[in-house]
Amino acid sequence: MVKLKVFLEWLPRVWRVRSTPVRRKLRTRLLVTLIPTSLIVLALMGYATYWASSEFISLALERNSRIHAVTTAHAVEALLERCKRHLLFVARNPMNAEGVAAYLKDLRELEGLEFVEFGFMPLREGEPVVFVSREGESRRLAQEEVDGIRPGPALLYEHVRGLKAGEVWLSEFGEVETPYPSAENPRERVSRVALRMVTPYVGPAGELGGYAYLSLNAQVIRNVLSLYESSNSPVFAFPRNPKFQRYTFFFDVDGWALFQSESELDDDSPLRTLNIRKTLSGTLGRPGLPEAFRPSERNENYWRTVEDVRKGHKDIVRPLKRADSGSPYSEHFLAYAPVRLGLSPGQDAAVIGGIAYEDRSVLVDLAGYRHIDVMLIISAISVLVLVLAIALVARGTTLGLQELAYAVKNLTEKGEWEEVRLVETGYEAEMLKDSINSMIRTLQAQFEEIKSKDLKIESVTLKEPVELSMGPAASTLDESFPELVGAGPFMKQMKRDIVKASQVEVDVLIEGETGTGKQLAAEAVHRLSSRNGKPFISINCGELDENLLLDSLFGHVKGAFTDGKGDRRGAFLQADGGTLFLDEIQSASLKVQQALLRALSLRKIKPLGSDQDVDVNVRLITATNVDLKALIGTGKFREDLYYRLKVITITTPPLREQRQNIPLLAMHFLKEGEHMAGRTGLALSRGALKALISYDWPGNIRELKHVIITAAVMSEGRVIQSEQLGINGKARNEGEDESADSFARENGDGFENSMPAKYDNAQNDGGLPFDLNSRQVIACEYVREHGSISSKDLLGLLDGGISKRTASYDLQDLVSRGLLTRVGQGPATRYVRPADNARV
Structure with a gap:
């Protein structure tokens, strides 16, 4: 990379000529001058024509819209005028049911006109003559049916008594509900929106004898509006x-x-x-x-x-x-x-x-778009003609050097040293190309030589033994925890949790993956507690079936079953006064869980075959390598037992989240391997240490111990090489691989958990506690900027470089330190600063 930088700095000197260089090429000057000028002229012409055409099109559309509105209004007026004439015509003739029925029939057949109501209301003597129409059929209503019309026609008298002959009163549009009896439904009623017209009925002597009225269905007027919008319109001209x-x-x-x-x-x-x-x-x-x-x-x-x-x-x-x-x-x-x-x-x-x-x-807009399309085509043709003309003029002087410049640019971008190959170049460009190719051949030979030497040095370096020392982790070895090897925030938190658990007489749940040291954590809790002088009994629930596990836990009395020839105390009685550790508690059946729940609730047990409860004084520590809450959701684990066990929770971190402890653990297990193999002076090569750090360790510390001890026993030489470990570890990302190389070169000093590259520079410069890890520092800075954070946000900030459980652990640790406060539950859980939570 250094030589490439030197070459890029030297390359412009090769391109310099003795005369003063031209700052801008001929082709560029022509393009910059002619093309913008042409486009500006075309744009001005296009805008002027677009404005003129848009104005005239808009004017035409205005006139068309006015004609449509006036024509439709005239059609509605004509309809209302027809209805008024029919009403006045009937009011001038004698009112009888037969005549009105015949008139309505003629209207329906000749004009297709049908009224919701049409009738005559007498003022003094006589019966009302009221017809209602529906679906091409008219029926006269009886007196009691006329009274059922809503609103009643009798109310129209208030509006007609001041009218003269030939005058009409018009109501607003409203709902008219009329009886419409039929053979199928004698009580049927029909409701329609209608407009009522009323005119006085004057007798032969000039007296007011009543009034005639009609109701026009609003749908009829609406249909006129729809007709003039359709292709059947009387003024239809084009689709x-x-x-x-x-x-x-x-x-x-x-x-x-x-x-x-x-x-x-x-x-x-x-x-x-x-x-x-x-x-x-x-x-x-x-x-x-x-x-x-x-x-x-x-x-x-x-x-x-x-x-x-x-x-x-x-x-x-x-x-x-x-x-x-x-x-x-x-x-x-x-x-x-x-x-x-x-x-x-x-x-x-x-x-x-x-x-x-x-x-x-959209006619104006479409016309504008078409206009723009035409102008774009004209502009494109103009630009194309100009570009072709300029290219023909400048081709002979610029083509060769330009192609050479592009070739060298592509060469530097690829980072591959290949000779430049050009076709149809000028004399000057050909000379420059030969000079560049000569230099490239020299650099290629030097790079190959350097690469060969680097590979040899790396091969020898990886096979050399690495000096493993306690390094910065020496100060972290606590005399209170001789069995726990390691440093870092996860180990510190686990030790703090162990100390807290040992100081109180409550049950403890230890969560962690397989091989993370849950047994050691349980023993440490017992050893540091006030029960350290009493028994520590350990049972793996996954190794025993239901009956054997019940017998192992609670014991039995003589004769409890066929082979029960004597009493058995059981683990609870054996651990009386001390600690009982149950590993893989998730393997216990529901029957065993019920018995454990009773023992924890009453602090009494009942051996198999016995009728008497026995008091026990036992501290219960359980461990699991699965998510018990998920088992609760599937009905495989009792929720009440879960909360009985989860008084204090200790989490044993997986090895992949504390890679800084791998060299320390490797040195510890290598000493054990030397003791088991009866050998001394064993060491790991740098390549082996790099492989250990890069591997993901699904079996965690147990797998690491097995790999180291196996290699110590099977290795024939004093230095264990990477291929003798039997693992195919790969770093999760490039940053981890570089961290592993760095650690191997520095003999174990200054190693940190690898993080995504964009957070490598995360620093604790905000007055936070010095022992926060870099992920927690990032989380605190994010909360300062955005107000809150969730475990999903932290995963996104770290590009998924950690597990969801690790993100939750980091945030919960900040809560326990008082730096953050947890709000919400479930997926809505977020973490805010304590002051912000107080305001909420």
């Missing part, structure tokens, strides 16, 4: 793109949008206001009209439209804001026109509502 929404809606003078046009012509489809509710905010529903919608006052464009309609004006709102239109396109048109109806002869028609037509047209 419109159905992809983009256009719709018409009717609103009253109070601003309530009552119904909208539908994309499909369906006479019986329900009234809706879905499209306008998509674009505007407001109030949905009013009595009798659940689909009615009244936009809020914030929708200024809409209320300006309503105000204009009240005054009888027709206009267009353009453009709508995107927030009002609910569309990504900029051009939208809302054309509107009033709906009028003459209610009294000789007076101006009254505005009863308005028609609004929203055209979410």
